[in-house]
Amino acid sequence: MTSLNAPGNPPPPPRGADSAARPPRRLYRDPHGPIGGVASGFAEYFEVDPVIARLLWVVALLSGIGLPAYVLCWLIVPKAPSWPPPGYLGRSSGGTAQPATWVSGIVIIALAAMIGSGIDGFGDYLVPMALVGFGIYLLNQRPTAAPAGAESGEPIEPGATPAGGASAAAPPRTETRRLVTPTVLSLLGIAAGVLVALGAAGVAQVSVATAAAIGLAIVGAGLVASLWLGRAPGLVPVGLGLVALLLSASTLERWVGAARSMGDKMHFEMNGIESTGIGERRYVVTSIDDLERRYELGLGEVDLDLSALDFTGQERSLDVEVGLGKAKVIVPRDVAVEVRGEVGAGKADVLGREIEGVDTRIEQDDAGAGAGKLRLELEVGLGEVQVVRAR
Amino acid sequence: MDELDKELDEMAAAVSEPPAGAPRRLPPPRRDPMALGFGVAFLGLGLLGLLRGAGVDVPAAWLYAAVLVGLGAAGLVGTRLRQA
Numbered sequence: 001m002t003s004l005n006a007p008g009n010p011p012p013p014p015r016g017a018d019s020a021a022r023p024p025r026r027l028y029r030d031p032h033g034p035i036g037g038v039a040s041g042f043a044e045y046f047e048v049d050p051v052i053a054r055l056l057w058v059v060a061l062l063s064g065i066g067l068p069a070y071v072l073c074w075l076i077v078p079k080a081p082s083w084p085p086p087g088y089l090g091r092s093s094g095g096t097a098q099p100a101t102w103v104s105g106i107v108i109i110a111l112a113a114m115i116g117s118g119i120d121g122f123g124d125y126l127v128p129m130a131l132v133g134f135g136i137y138l139l140n141q142r143p144t145a146a147p148a149g150a151e152s153g154e155p156i157e158p159g160a161t162p163a164g165g166a167s168a169a170a171p172p173r174t175e176t177r178r179l180v181t182p183t184v185l186s187l188l189g190i191a192a193g194v195l196v197a198l199g200a201a202g203v204a205q206v207s208v209a210t211a212a213a214i215g216l217a218i219v220g221a222g223l224v225a226s227l228w229l230g231r232a233p234g235l236v237p238v239g240l241g242l243v244a245l246l247l248s249a250s251t252l253e254r255w256v257g258a259a260r261s262m263g264d265k266m267h268f269e270m271n272g273i274e275s276t277g278i279g280e281r282r283y284v285v286t287s288i289d290d291l292e293r294r295y296e297l298g299l300g301e302v303d304l305d306l307s308a309l310d311f312t313g314q315e316r317s318l319d320v321e322v323g324l325g326k327a328k329v330i331v332p333r334d335v336a337v338e339v340r341g342e343v344g345a346g347k348a349d350v351l352g353r354e355i356e357g358v359d360t361r362i363e364q365d366d367a368g369a370g371a372g373k374l375r376l377e378l379e380v381g382l383g384e385v386q387v388v389r390a391r
Numbered sequence: 392m393d394e395l396d397k398e399l400d401e402m403a404a405a406v407s408e409p410p411a412g413a414p415r416r417l418p419p420p421r422r423d424p425m426a427l428g429f430g431v432a433f434l435g436l437g438l439l440g441l442l443r444g445a446g447v448d449v450p451a452a453w454l455y456a457a458v459l460v461g462l463g464a465a466g467l468v469g470t471r472l473r474q475a
Contacts, residue, residue, distance in 0.1 A: 206444070213440025216433050223430030227420035236425065239433040243458055246440050250451050 025087040025233055028080035029073075036074040044088050046234045047181050180232035184222035188215050188238075209249035216242045285309060288316070296321040304329045307390030311335040311372025321379045328386040329376060334369035339387055341378030348378075348385040428468030432461040 027045045030037030043053035060066030195211050198204045206214075219239040226232040282303040285291050291309065295302055295318070302322055307330045320327045331337050339350050339362055347356035350364040362378060362385065378385050439457055443449045 209440060210444030213437045213444060215437070216440060217437030220430045220433030220435070220437055223426045223433060226426050226430070227423055228417050231421070231423065232426065236429050239429060240462075243433070243436060243462070246436070247455065247458060250440075250443070250454055 026085070027077055028085050029077050031079050031083055036070065037079065038070055038073045038077060041077060041080070042073075044084060046185065048185070180222055180226045180229050181234045184219060184232065184235055185238070187218050187222075191215065191218060207249065207253055209246055209253055212242050212246040212249055216246060288314060291316060291318070293317070294319040294321070297325065298323045299325055301326040302328065306331055306374075308332075309335075311374055314372040315375075316373075317375040317377070319377045319379075322383060323381045324383055325380070326384040326386065327378055327380050328388075329378070330388055330390050331374060331376075332368075332371075333390050334371040336368045336371075336373045337364075337366045337376065337387070338373065339364040339366075339376045339378065341376070341380075341385065343383070343385055344381040346380060346383045346385075348380075350385065350387045351389065424471075425465075425469040428465035429462075432465035436461050 025045065028041050030040035030044070033040045039054040039057045040050050042057075043050035046053070057066055057070060060069060191214055192211065195206045195214070199206060216239060219235050219242060222232060223235050223239070226235070280301045280303075281295075281297055282305070283295065284305045286308045288309050288311070291306070295304060300322070302320060302325075304320060304327075309332055311332060311334075318329075320329060337351065341348075341362040343355075343360040343362070345358045346360070347354065348360055348362050350362055351366050353364055355362065364387075366389075368389075376387065378387070436458060439449060439454065443454065
């Protein structure tokens with residue numbers, strides 16, 4: 001028989017008692033980890049399967065940032081005095097990996113392979129699929145209905161009752177506590193996958209800053225929901241990371257937008273001449289009529305090949321400007337060249353004469369065989385200028 | 392005696408389970424000022440970022456200011472309410 005306020009039932013917990021009873025969780029390294037215990041520590045902190053955390057570190061390693069990040073975490077994250085530390089569930093210790101974990105691991109390794117080989121073409125669709133799959137996998141990481149505190153000796157929280165207990169009014173906090181962080185992380189994965197898929201399908205191109213804002217709103221909503229659904233302290237560092245991404249992306253996108261508009265402008269001015277976009281531009285001019293008066297680039301490398309031109313009887317002037325990067329001009333063997341210009345900081349190699357330093361002024365003339373004349377005005381803010389004769 | 396037990400069980404079930412169709416009541420919110428402060432701050436900053444993405448002219452300088460103020464306020468809420 002069930003009755004309310006029976007003498008054997010505990011009184012309802014005071015508000016805030018659950019958070020007061022549990023010591024604050026901190027990020028620790030697992031002293032029993034195979035290398036530094038960093039991945040295992042992250043898995044415990046974010047309450048995900050340790051296999052997933054280790055595979056994500058492998059992905060990070062392949063993308064180039066993993067090694068320094070791992071060493072940094074090894075140095076700054078303290079080793080736990082005991083494992084699991086106070087307030088942890090002890091999920092990674094002694095557990096065996098479930099089949100779903102390995103399936104997810106294979107997906108992540110595939111993702112890593114795509115990072116290594118570029119994500120163009122087929123990868124455009126595999127990446128969102130992998131992200132969505134990972135999110136769905138995390139959503140399925142519901143805690144088993146183990147009795148509160150039965151796992152790794154965790155203390156039973158106030159208000160929670162042992163399995164088979166009489167009270168049905170208050171579900172154990174422990175069961176829902178482990179749900180919020182994985183749910184929010186899975187929603188982040190699904191959202192990222194959907195956004196990438198929309199971009200790959202050409203439906204909508206969402207900027208990195210907007211994607212970070214969407215993620216931030218999800219994390220914020222998850223934190224507010226955690227007031228009712230259970231603790232999720234791991235979401236605060238996730239949100240702070242998204243704030244950093246939002247700020248950096250907002251700044252970078254403005255710069256990239258300015259550089260891209262400059263590139264677009266150049267594209268139309270250089271109609272008929274090969275243009276490879278921002279970063280690297282190679283122009284092979286085969287007719288004197290196609291020679292422009294001015295070539296410029298904000299960031300990257302301009303490679304201007306004039307070796308096929310015949311300047312006989314001609315006298316032409318040409319300006320090349322690069323803000324940050326390299327300007328290389330290949331002039332015909334027989335033309336008389338008059339080079340003027342300046343390098344803000346860097347070096348210049350003009351017709352075999354090398355100069356290096358700050359505010360370097362270029363003045364170099366070469367008569368050649370006298371078949372026409374080319375005046376070159378070269379300006380590079382930071383980088384390198386190179387003028388060579390065709391062989 | 393059996394009828395009495397049956398009646399008592401029905402009464403207990405009626406008290407402990409919400410009637411069909413009635414909305415389930417949420418448990419009272421935990422007192423977690425850190426989650427509340429950072430949750431609201433992240434939500435606000437996310438919405439601000441979404442507004443920028445939708446084309447609303449929010450200069451980057453204002454975004455930086457909002458981030459600093461939002462995170463500062465979240466930290467204050469977290470520490471002050473914890474002390475209270």
